[in-house]
Amino acid sequence: xxxxxxxxxxxxxxxxxxxxxxxxxxxxxxxxxxxxxxxxxxxxxxxxxxxxxxxxxxxxxxxxxxxxxxxxxxxxxxxxxxxxxxxxxxxxxxxxxxxxxxxxxxxxxxxxxxxxxxxxxxxxxxxxxxxxxxxxxxxxxxxxxxxxxxxxxxxxxxxxxxxxxxxxxxxxxxxxxxxxxxxxxxxxxxxxxxxxxxxxxxxxxxxxxxxxxxxxxxxxxxxxxxxxxxxxxxxxxxxxxxxxxxxxxxxxxxxxxxxxxxxxxxxxxxxxxxxxxxxxxxxxxxxxxxxxxxxxxxxxxxxxxxxxxxxxxxxxxxxxxxxxxxxxxxxxxxxxxxxxxxxxxxxxxxxxxxxxxxxxxxxxxxxxxxxxxxxxxxxxxxxxxxxxxxxxxxxxxxxxxxxxxxxxxxxxxxxxxxxxxxxxxxxxxxxxxx
Numbered sequence: 001x002x003x004x005x006x007x008x009x010x011x012x013x014x015x016x017x018x019x020x021x022x023x024x025x026x027x028x029x030x031x032x033x034x035x036x037x038x039x040x041x042x043x044x045x046x047x048x049x050x051x052x053x054x055x056x057x058x059x060x061x062x063x064x065x066x067x068x069x070x071x072x073x074x075x076x077x078x079x080x081x082x083x084x085x086x087x088x089x090x091x092x093x094x095x096x097x098x099x100x101x102x103x104x105x106x107x108x109x110x111x112x113x114x115x116x117x118x119x120x121x122x123x124x125x126x127x128x129x130x131x132x133x134x135x136x137x138x139x140x141x142x143x144x145x146x147x148x149x150x151x152x153x154x155x156x157x158x159x160x161x162x163x164x165x166x167x168x169x170x171x172x173x174x175x176x177x178x179x180x181x182x183x184x185x186x187x188x189x190x191x192x193x194x195x196x197x198x199x200x201x202x203x204x205x206x207x208x209x210x211x212x213x214x215x216x217x218x219x220x221x222x223x224x225x226x227x228x229x230x231x232x233x234x235x236x237x238x239x240x241x242x243x244x245x246x247x248x249x250x251x252x253x254x255x256x257x258x259x260x261x262x263x264x265x266x267x268x269x270x271x272x273x274x275x276x277x278x279x280x281x282x283x284x285x286x287x288x289x290x291x292x293x294x295x296x297x298x299x300x301x302x303x304x305x306x307x308x309x310x311x312x313x314x315x316x317x318x319x320x321x322x323x324x325x326x327x328x329x330x331x332x333x334x335x336x337x338x339x340x341x342x343x344x345x346x347x348x349x350x351x352x353x354x355x356x357x358x359x360x361x362x363x364x365x366x367x368x369x370x371x372x373x374x375x376x377x378x379x380x381x382x383x384x385x386x387x388x389x390x391x392x393x394x395x396x397x398x399x400x401x402x403x404x405x406x407x408x409x410x411x412x413x414x415x416x417x418x419x420x421x422x423x424x425x426x427x428x429x430x431x432x433x434x
Contacts, residue, residue, distance in 0.1 A: 011231055011262045012109075013121045016289045019202055019236055024141040030299040036086055053079045063314060071314045081310035087295055087303040089127025089283070093313055097125045097283050100321055104244075105258040105267075109287065120289035121263025127304045130282040131242050131268040135205065136162045137294055138238055138266050142203050143168045150188070150204040152180050154366070154404070156212045156240065157394040159205055170397035171201060177357045179218030180206055182225035189233045204235050208256065210243030210362020213395045213406040215339075217360045220253055227259045235264065236290075242270040242282075243362040245328035248336040263287040271312055273363075274324075274331060279308035335363055335410065342409035342417055349421035353428045363410035366392075371432060374401035381427045387420035 017025065035047040060078055063071040073081065080090075088094060101123070102110060110123040117124050128134040139159075143149060145167030151159060153172040160170065174184040185204075192200055204226070208218035218226070230237055239256045247253065257267040263286075270282040281304065284291065316324060339359045346356065346365065356367040369375055379391045392404025409417065 012119070013263045013287065015120060016287060016293070019142055019290070020293060021142055021144045021147075024293055024297075027293065027296045029296050033087060033299040048084070050084055053082055056082050058082060063311065065315075065318075069318075071318055073310060073314060077310060077314075081307045083306060085303055085306035085309065087126075087299045089304050089309060090313070093127060093309060093316075094125055096313075096316060096321075097127075097285075100324070101125055101257070101267075101285050103321060103325070104252070105255050107257050107285070108259075108261045109263045117288045121287045123257075123260075123263070123285055124288045124291055125283055125285040126291055126295065126298075127309065128268070128282040128284050128298075129304065130272055130280045131240055131270045132158060132282075133298075134266075134268040134282060134284040135159065135238055135240055137297055139163060139168075139203065139205075140166070141290075141293060141297065142236065144199075146198050148198060148201045150185070150201045150235070151397060152206055152211070152214075153398060154211070154214050154392075154395050155205070155397065156207055160394075160397055171197075172396075172398040175211070175214065175216065177214075177216050179208060179211060179214075179216050179222055180226060182222050182229060185226065185229055189229065200233070202234075202236060203238065204230065205238045205240065207240045207243070209241055209253065210246050210359065210364075212243070212362065213364050213390070213392070213404075214366045215357070215359030215362050215364050217247065217253055223254070223256055223259060227256060227265075230264055231262060237265045239265050239267045241267060242273055244269065245325075246273060246332045246335055246363070247361040248332060248339070249360070250329065257285060266290065274328060275312055275315060276308070279312055280305065281308055281312050332361075338363075338409045339365075341414050342407070342412075345414060345417045346407075346421055349418070349425045350428075353425055363408055365407040365409060367405050367407060369403050369405065369428060372403045372428070375403055375405050376401075378424070378427055378431070379405060382420070382424055385423040385427075387416075387423055389420070389424075 038045055058078060059075055061073040101107060107123045109121055111117050139149065139162050143163065143166055147168045148171045149163050149168055150173060151170045152175040154175055163170065171188060173188060174181045194200060208223065237256055241255065255267065257265045266284065266286040268282060268284055271279060319327060342365055343358050354367045354369050356365050359365060369378060372378060376391045376393065379389055382389060390406040392402035392406065393399055395406065396402045
């Protein structure tokens with residue numbers, strides 16, 4: 001069983017209808033997709049609009065790994081890869097990922113091995129087109145126009161692109177080098193006035209590991225406090241965690257999913273940082289009833305890329321769970337070294353001109369430019385010199401201006417980092433003279 005979340009009675013959620021918005025409640029299962037259950041059986045399947053794979057030019061493929069070994073996709077596997085797939089992802093992939101979640105998180109709501117999920121709050125896992133599809137559809141199932149989304153004051157900017165067209169607004173929770181600050185979340189929820197601010201929030205969004213853009217990790221102590229507040233105020237939590245395996249120290253910090261005794265965490269994972277960003281293969285773990293509603297939407301327009309899924313599956317099958325976990329350690333060590341190089345080079349050029357905390361996970365430096373109110377003009381001048389970083393205001397929903405910039409060290413060489421930081425130092429020094 002996962003870590004204890006909070007003292008008191010079990011608050012397992014029995015029905016998720018109260019969280020769904022009007023649009024979600026109107027969604028119904030897609031009738032055509034319902035026939036998929038007959039695929040792969042002895043039935044004479046003539047229901048789907050599946051093109052005949054005999055007409056496709058690709059028959060087999062071979063993948064060459066970095067260690068020189070090869071993996072073959074044979075004709076039967078390729079027929080499946082080139083055909084429409086299950087909106088949830090293939091059964092074998094879902095089973096493999098469920099076991100991975102058991103090993104990493106031991107979720108309290110995951111039924112024991114050999115027992116099928118039956119309760120509405122029992123955890124299941126499905127495939128998604130990356131974490132972004134998962135978080136955007138979760139938000140789209142819950143929030144109505146005029147609702148609020150609880151987010152960190154420095155957060156993944158795409159979330160703002162998701163909620164703004166819905167007519168929803170962000171409510172920012174302060175964060176620091178240890179992630180989201182639970183006492184500030186508590187103050188927001190205690191003092192909430194529906195007459196002034198609209199309906200009470202139902203949803204909290206956070207990036208708890210390698211925070212994008214901050215590079216911070218939410219500590220286990222704070223995770224427990226956040227989860228206790230979610231129980232008290234009946235919040236669902238989007239745990240957007242694509243950098244989970246890119247923590248620079250081991251053991252890994254336990255996840256919010258590992259604390260989830262109620263079935264209120266919707267956990268988004270991705271292979272984008274570990275195996276192939278272009279595959280757009282992620283996976284979502286959460287309560288069965290909620291994910292079934294998610295699938296009703298996904299059935300309409302976004303079943304996984306079967307070819308990409310097949311490639312990822314062949315690699316995972318070759319690695320096994322232990323091999324995948326070991327690969328995660330190697331990738332984390334790779335980015336840890338790059339973060340150290342980036343911090344060292346920044347110290348050489350920007351000491352006294354900028355402040356930052358050394359990242360503890362992920363692939364970003366979050367830098368505060370000293371004596372700067374708005375980093376946008378600085379970023380434009382840096383572009384003119386030949387380097388591109390991201391101005392901080394797009395990550396800060398409550399701020400028009402921000403003195404911060406986000407620097408990615410995932411791909412830049414030490415030479416390129418030195419050039420960029422040298423140019424940035426020149427710009428900041430010149431500005432200080434004005």
